[in-house]
Amino acid sequence: MKRGGVGGANTKTGxxxxxxxxxxxxxxxxxxxxxxxxxxxxxxxEVAKSxxxxxxxxxxEENGINYQKFISKKLLPDDAIFVIVNNTFFILEIKFQEVAxxxxxxxxxxxxxxxxxxxxxxxxxxxxxxxxxxxxWFKKPEYKxxxxxxxxxxxxxxxxxxxxxxxxxxxxxx
Numbered sequence: 570m571k572r573g574g575v576g577g578a579n580t581k582t583g584x585x586x587x588x589x590x591x592x593x594x595x596x597x598x599x600x601x602x603x604x605x606x607x608x609x610x611x612x613x614x615e616v617a618k619s620x621x622x623x624x625x626x627x628x629x630e631e632n633g634i635n636y637q638k639f640i641s642k643k644l645l646p647d648d649a650i651f652v653i654v655n656n657t658f659f660i661l662e663i664k665f666q667e668v669a670x671x672x673x674x675x676x677x678x679x680x681x682x683x684x685x686x687x688x689x690x691x692x693x694x695x696x697x698x699x700x701x702x703x704x705x706w707f708k709k710p711e712y713k714x715x716x717x718x719x720x721x722x723x724x725x726x727x728x729x730x731x732x733x734x735x736x737x738x739x740x741x742x743x
Contacts, residue, residue, distance in 0.1 A: 592648040592661060593619050599734075600742035609650075611740045620649040629689075639689045644682060655738040657696040660686050666706040676701065676715045679725040700736075701727040 597604045601612045609617040622645045648661040683699040
């Protein structure tokens with residue numbers, strides 16, 4: 570089975586997720602990173618913005634954008650990270666499962682969701698990537714088809730527990 574990424578606990582090269590914890594919690598613990606509101610700084614220079622759930626819509630509103638002119642219903646990302654240097658929004662969905670449930674079907678929606686986010690963010694002329702952060706539950710053989718599907722959708726990928734900073738285009742602490 571082809572994997573979109575591998576797990577790992579090396580926080581110098583990426584973010585290790587345990588449970589439903591957000592991007593900001595992890596990035597502000599990294600050497601040379603700091604956070605002020607939604608802004609992410611590396612060595613004092615702004616490198617990204619992070620928006621959790623409704624924070625993305627607050628940002629749109631602050632920029633005079635009515636989301637309903639682009640999409641009919643809000644999508645609430647676990648995290649939406651705009652990385653300045655590569656002009657890309659990364660939509661992160663963190664899915665940690667311990668028993669079978671509705672998350673199984675949510676993994677099958679990345680094509681629709683990335684298209685919706687692309688419409689929503691089109692006014693900014695940015696690239697959009699959609700990334701699932703999964704736990705080991707999804708390494709079971711019965712998820713092979715859905716994991717293969719995710720990586721077959723242009724702009725969609727997944728990782729287990731871990732998100733490499735370089736994948737986002739963010740500086741890797743020395």
